[in-house]
Amino acid sequence: MSESWSAETLLAQALGEVESEFGGVVPPIHVSATYIRSPDNSYPAGVVYGRDDNPTVRVPERVLARIENGEEALLFASGMAAATAVFESLPIGAHIIAPRIMYWGLHKWLSDRAAIGRFSVDFADLHIPGALEKVLRPQQTAIVWIETPSNPMWRVTDIKLLADTVHAAGAVLAVDSTVATPILTRPLDLGADIVMHSATKYLNGHSDVVAGALIFKHTGELYHRVQSYRHDVGPIVGHFEAWLLLRGLRTLHLRVSKSCENALSIARRMANHQRISEVLYPGLPEHPEYFLARKQMSGYFGGMLSIRIEGGADAAISVAGKVKLWKRATSLGSVESLIEHRASIEGPTTLVPEDLLRLSVGIEEVTDLIADLEQALKLP
Ligand SMILES: Cc1ncc(COP(=O)(O)O)c(C=O)c1O
Known part of the structure; x- marks a missing residue:
């Protein structure tokens, strides 16, 4: 061609x-x-x-x-x-x-x-x-x-x-x-x-x-x-x-673009959530390499982000346990959104904070993804 x-x-x-x-x-x-x-x-x-x-x-x-x-x-x-x-x-x-x-x-x-x-x-x-x-x-x-x-x-x-x-x-x-x-x-x-x-x-x-x-x-x-x-x-x-x-x-560009758009919306929304102590995403201006990411990543910042839940491992696992739309599974980069308590899969030698949930954002309608996360983050 x-x-x-x-x-x-x-x-x-x-x-x-x-x-x-x-x-x-x-x-x-x-x-x-x-x-x-x-x-x-x-x-x-x-x-x-x-x-x-x-x-x-x-x-x-x-x-x-x-x-x-x-x-x-x-x-x-x-x-x-x-x-x-x-x-x-x-x-x-x-x-x-x-x-x-x-x-x-x-x-x-x-x-x-x-x-x-x-x-x-x-x-x-x-x-x-x-x-x-x-x-x-x-x-x-x-x-x-x-x-x-x-x-x-x-x-x-x-x-x-x-x-x-x-x-x-x-x-x-x-x-x-x-x-x-x-x-x-x-x-x-x-x-x-x-x-x-x-x-x-x-x-x-x-x-x-x-x-x-x-x-x-x-x-x-x-x-x-x-x-x-x-x-x-x-x-x-x-x-x-x-x-x-x-x-x-054949559809890589469409899937990646949509995942990135969704991830950015979710990161922005979660950044002010009272139960979240930190949102890790290169598309947020407070990210330490935000300007580098803007230069190196052609306008999007990826479909992956992590959130840290106030209250440690138990609180994070409990949030992951309450989602209805996100799938609780390891891996990333697929059309369906996945949520994972990362320390659980990496085991006792992990360097990852124990309150961290990793989100692989898919191509679903973003308002559905946000609504599901918000209901899972609600305290009983
Ligand atoms: C960034 C990264 N590199 C490499 C791998 C390993 O790939 P695979 O599971 O296909 O062996 C993974 C798997 O999760 C990954 O996330």
């Missing part, structure tokens, strides 16, 4: 991919686990075996590479499979830097792997200017991993600012952009080398797929190592999930 068409057009038309045999406007699902060799011993379509090769998977990979302005994209069985493929492709003993508060599953995995000597990790508040420099080891650090906005405090990290520092130290900058999505932020355009998404979230957007994605600015050495890792180990996405993901991507 034309270089000049906008992301919305490219997404809605899945880059113009169609089914070529009958002219179907939707690309088919290829289910084959293996492909036939020609008599001359070649594979004419370049597709060999299903552990890594599947034409259905290639379609959303092409869409993601194009939308994120990367050279290549690789899909994985989950967001965790995608993220860990990057770290598992680093040499033994590599030095890694990651956020102190981030998606807890990855934080735990990094800590566990560091504890058995696979690599060393420094966790730092990378959204605070100057924090990176304190832990960065020039010409030694292999990768700096950031998440912006970050789970579940929604701090925003300046990708452009960090990219210069990271590159000057000879390291790679990777961004978990799950919450921003390519609709709000394009990390590769801001200097990052790798973008990661839990495609389980906004990219698919319907709570019916678990998948992950990596998009590489350039297909250099690290890309090839990650690609070999996926080929050799096999943490691949299924063909049906890839097809559903492609379907979800």
Whole structure:
């Protein structure tokens, strides 16, 4: 499709991919686990075996590479499979830097792997200017991993600012952009080398797929190592999930815009609620990175926010227990709104305040969402 068409057009038309045999406007699902060799011993379509090769998977990979302005994209069985493929492709003993508060599953995995000597990790508040420099080891650090906005405090990290520092130290900058999505932020355009998404979230957007994605600015050495890792180990996405993901991507811009509009209205409304001590949302002027978010997030601030309930964990759990429309479930980025007492899922080692409820705002009518929250916040 034309270089000049906008992301919305490219997404809605899945880059113009169609089914070529009958002219179907939707690309088919290829289910084959293996492909036939020609008599001359070649594979004419370049597709060999299903552990890594599947034409259905290639379609959303092409869409993601194009939308994120990367050279290549690789899909994985989950967001965790995608993220860990990057770290598992680093040499033994590599030095890694990651956020102190981030998606807890990855934080735990990094800590566990560091504890058995696979690599060393420094966790730092990378959204605070100057924090990176304190832990960065020039010409030694292999990768700096950031998440912006970050789970579940929604701090925003300046990708452009960090990219210069990271590159000057000879390291790679990777961004978990799950919450921003390519609709709000394009990390590769801001200097990052790798973008990661839990495609389980906004990219698919319907709570019916678990998948992950990596998009590489350039297909250099690290890309090839990650690609070999996926080929050799096999943490691949299924063909049906890839097809559903492609379907979800077609409406990404509409879903993200609506979620962001709803989230902003909810954040503003909750900011003055007497039972809420704090609303964490980059779209509120009192947020510490509000101006950065305005610059880095193309006019919207994301569909995720957290609220802190006066009275601690019990009060927060009781509010979550009273909602009728919001679904009490973990995960984020889907069309339906979810509410979660975050400390309950992260367990006793969590760094998240125990009075915090995480809200993943969907695309419902916002007045319904607000009314439901307000009735749940009413004291008996
Ligand atoms: C920001 C972020 N990154 C990564 C992940 C991991 O993705 P997955 O659950 O698809 O493995 C999650 C999951 O909640 C997430 O929220």
